[in-house]
Amino acid sequence: MWMYLGLLAALFLGLHNLCKKHAVKGNEVFPVLLGTITAGFLLLTPLYIGSKYSPDTLKDINLYINDISWQNHGFIFIKSLIMASSWILAYQALKHLPITIVTPIRSAGPFFTFLGAILIYNEQPNGFQWVGFFLIILSVLLYSRIGKKEGIDFKSNKWIFAIIGATFLGASSGLYDKFLIQKISLTPQTLQFWFCWYTTIILCIIVAITWLPYKEKRQAFTFRWSMPAVGILLQTADYFYFKALQDPEAMIMLLSAIKRSQIVIAVVIGGILFKEKNKRKKLIPLAGIIIGVFLILYSK
Structure with missing residues (x-):
């Protein structure tokens, strides 16, 4: 059930x-x-009020x-950071890279999580799972070669390093989620509400420091649906993810x-909507990532 x-x-x-790419286009990050996080918080606020009354x-x-201890508040604050x-x-x-480049790089996140799961939680992969993860990494490297044709040099482009850093931090948060859900038994909605807060x-x-004081930045901002x-x-995705993690x-x-199967939507539909380049060539490493995910899912 947890896989579904x-x-x-x-x-x-x-x-x-897809919505995120649309939201940041031409806007301050x-x-x-x-x-976006305020919208998620407002979505969960009725649950908090209902839990009280x-x-x-x-x-x-x-x-x-649930009501939680100050120690657990501290754990959630770390996740927020x-x-x-x-x-x-x-x-x-x-904001600065094509979605068909960003999303596949983020798909390398499971590799960092994979290593952490072995070292921290002693999860034991089998041979097919190893093959699946390395296939994902090799596919991401192939994306880097395609990215150069769009004027994106993976060795010197600072936004590439930014997305790699984001991927590592995201993977760290994923490992931390297992601790929060399974070790200290936070419910999904409790974790989500205080995390958003x-x-x-x-x-x-x-x-307040980087945007509000600057009139030109405020005037350039465009609110989008x-x-x-x-x-x-x-928040909807996180709820299903945390519910899955509750399974021992x-x-x-x-x-x-x-979770990385999301790239099918991002690369195929996103490439069409945002009219990005080299969509057909990106299908090759996309297939590699999908096969890697398949090997991981069905290797048992």
Whole structure:
């Protein structure tokens, strides 16, 4: 069951990535980020209010937000710092790079998670899973060669390093999620609500320093429908992902790989919508990534 929940998370993440590309086009990254995370927070706020005033109803539908200790608040705040850093790097890269380059590089995230799952959680991959992960990495390298034809030099382009950093931080957060969900038993909605709360605070501080004081930046900002859509789709994807992680049999390295099937939406549909170059050539490494994910999913 947890694998199917992972596929649902991938579906909403793919749609989230398309909206994200639309939201950042021509806009400052930080206010866009703040708008998206605020939309997610507003989506979850009724659950928090309902948990205070009608707890039995929320418990009956498994959406009750639990009271947590200050220590657990600290754990969630750490996750907020990690993901805020990852998103800032990823949004900046997405603003300056084609989505058909950014998304496949982020697909290397399962490789970092894979190593962490072995070292931290002692998850044991088999031979086909090893082949699947290395196939994903080789496919991403092939994307780098295609990217050069679009004027993107992977060795000197700072936005490439930004998306690689975002990928590493995102993978670290994925490993941390297993600790939060399985080790200290946070429910998905409890984790999501407080994560959005702390991330909103962090981004408010950043926006107040880097954007609000500058009139020209404020005037250049354009609100788009895709901004709240990004936040809503992300929280929906995260809910299914965290529900999958609640299963004691769920393996974070496999879930991480399953989530990368979102690239089918991002590369195929995104390439058409945003009219990006070399779409046919990108189908080759895309196929490699899909085969890698397939080997991981069905290697048992």
